Amino acid sequence: MQLSERRKFLLKSARAAAAAAVGGLVWGVIANESKASPLALRPPGAIDNFLATCIRCGMCVNDCPYDTLSLAKIGEDVAYGTPFFAARDIPCYMCEDIPCTAACPSGALDMSTMLNEKSEPDINKAQMGVAVVDHNNCIAYWGIQCDACYRVCPAIDVAITQEYRRNERTGKHAFLTPMVHADACTGCGMCEHACITSKASIIVLPREVALGKAGTNYIKGWESSDEQRLLDVSTKVTTKTKRSSEKVRDYLNSEELFDE
Amino acid sequence: MNKIRFLLARRFTQFLIIALFIGANSYGWKILEGDLSASALFGVIPLADPFAYIQMFFAGATVAFDVTLGAVIIFLFYALIGGRAFCSWVCPVNMISDTAAWLRKKLGVDAFEKRRYLGRNARYWMIGIALLLSIIMGVAAFEMVSPVSIVHRGVIFGFGLGWGVVALLFVFDLFLVRHGWCSHLCPLGGFYSIIGSQSIFRVKYDVEKCSSCMNCINICPEKQVLNMITKESAFVKGGECTLCARCVEVCNDSALEFSIRNYIKKESK
Numbered sequence: 001m002q003l004s005e006r007r008k009f010l011l012k013s014a015r016a017a018a019a020a021a022v023g024g025l026v027w028g029v030i031a032n033e034s035k036a037s038p039l040a041l042r043p044p045g046a047i048d049n050f051l052a053t054c055i056r057c058g059m060c061v062n063d064c065p066y067d068t069l070s071l072a073k074i075g076e077d078v079a080y081g082t083p084f085f086a087a088r089d090i091p092c093y094m095c096e097d098i099p100c101t102a103a104c105p106s107g108a109l110d111m112s113t114m115l116n117e118k119s120e121p122d123i124n125k126a127q128m129g130v131a132v133v134d135h136n137n138c139i140a141y142w143g144i145q146c147d148a149c150y151r152v153c154p155a156i157d158v159a160i161t162q163e164y165r166r167n168e169r170t171g172k173h174a175f176l177t178p179m180v181h182a183d184a185c186t187g188c189g190m191c192e193h194a195c196i197t198s199k200a201s202i203i204v205l206p207r208e209v210a211l212g213k214a215g216t217n218y219i220k221g222w223e224s225s226d227e228q229r230l231l232d233v234s235t236k237v238t239t240k241t242k243r244s245s246e247k248v249r250d251y252l253n254s255e256e257l258f259d260e
Numbered sequence: 261m262n263k264i265r266f267l268l269a270r271r272f273t274q275f276l277i278i279a280l281f282i283g284a285n286s287y288g289w290k291i292l293e294g295d296l297s298a299s300a301l302f303g304v305i306p307l308a309d310p311f312a313y314i315q316m317f318f319a320g321a322t323v324a325f326d327v328t329l330g331a332v333i334i335f336l337f338y339a340l341i342g343g344r345a346f347c348s349w350v351c352p353v354n355m356i357s358d359t360a361a362w363l364r365k366k367l368g369v370d371a372f373e374k375r376r377y378l379g380r381n382a383r384y385w386m387i388g389i390a391l392l393l394s395i396i397m398g399v400a401a402f403e404m405v406s407p408v409s410i411v412h413r414g415v416i417f418g419f420g421l422g423w424g425v426v427a428l429l430f431v432f433d434l435f436l437v438r439h440g441w442c443s444h445l446c447p448l449g450g451f452y453s454i455i456g457s458q459s460i461f462r463v464k465y466d467v468e469k470c471s472s473c474m475n476c477i478n479i480c481p482e483k484q485v486l487n488m489i490t491k492e493s494a495f496v497k498g499g500e501c502t503l504c505a506r507c508v509e510v511c512n513d514s515a516l517e518f519s520i521r522n523y524i525k526k527e528s529k
Contacts, residue, residue, distance in 0.1 A: 016385060024389040031404035032397060051399045053321040055312055056409065057298035058417050062285050071413060073420025080404050081297075081413055105298055105306055106316075107324030 040084040044126035045101035045109040054108035056081035060100035066093050087189020087204045094123045129187025129204040131180045138201040140177045143167045149191035149202050150178050159184040266505035273349050281416045296412045306330035311451040315400035318391050343456035348504035352412045357442045360433035383450030439481040457499025464519035467493045476507035
């Protein structure tokens, strides 16, 4: 068959486009698989748009004095090349000068979110994650004395407190159980690292995974600051269900109310 | 020695850069910190991969000043001076693909299979796909899968299963397509081909000295840039020339030499 130049050009373009589509799909699937890593703990100061903004240079890893941070390798369950830490292996030791955040050239780790009123770095502002206790396997909840996580917490008595409760089973002992306070927990993972059960019974999860959200339907009326949450709420509520056109009187007098 | 002087120089710069990165990671050297995506020279001068930067822009990131300045510095360096020299003087994948090409020749794969499955323009499509996927996925798409990243970051920060990608690339270049990755598919190479096409540092060809032995054409991984050979004296103008200088080395007539393109005076023939 003799093909015209026009036909040849169209066929060539179609072939290239088809190859690009197939290649792009495979590429997209691989990249998307690698991108999905909701449980990775990021260095302090990580911004919301972290995955897009991190250029994967590893300078935070270089400057971490405890070898806590590493760049995700191929085959690890974290977006390729991005910095993260596994608290059970090496937790964040919360350096006062936050060298990892300071080293970031791309803005993926933002030092401005870590400054206190005096514009000094304050590692206690870090929100790397939040510790979550497994009440079923934590031996303190069994009544056996253990306060490893409580003692090791850099924000002891603030981020983790000990709750006392009577042990009804023995009648003469007490439960001394750890309680995490999410607003103070930095997610450093010292507790997870120190936990004495064979698999940690207190683990650090990213805050967006572990924490719920009350929404704006409920407000702590006894805390004046909590009403601030309502400031951004739109008052233009449109009701989707139709209003009944009947009068109340009609509705009350209709016989449907009576069950005969 | 004269025949491999540029090869040795290229391997030296490739190893030196990676060694400095490893030194920064393992021993705290402050000469060149980071990796090929972004780094700090002597602790102050930021450098960054402009192609990664563009992808991040498309992904919707607001990138801080340091990396922005770094990307501009690297962009200007290759656009004005270096051309596509990144590919043969810096990129560590070059060593893998060169080895594959060398072995390919030794094993006679070239003589056995001459047909090309892949066009050399595929890399420009790859750039388009990379940018499109970056928009769709909200993350720098090529950086998620880039063999360039996997190899150099693997050497500096640990490979994981990245060895598999290295092996795959090697086998692909060895048995499937000659210079398959670097001269056909790699969007980063395509990117540097585009931005470096007007750079002043070039190979210059002198037809008067040439004995038409075709050694240069045989060795060149981007043959299309040597289209002036035996025809006219000229600079190698194609942006796809990586300035690897293999043609300069193999030329027995000194017909090919490095030279500076002079834009101010009328370009001399």
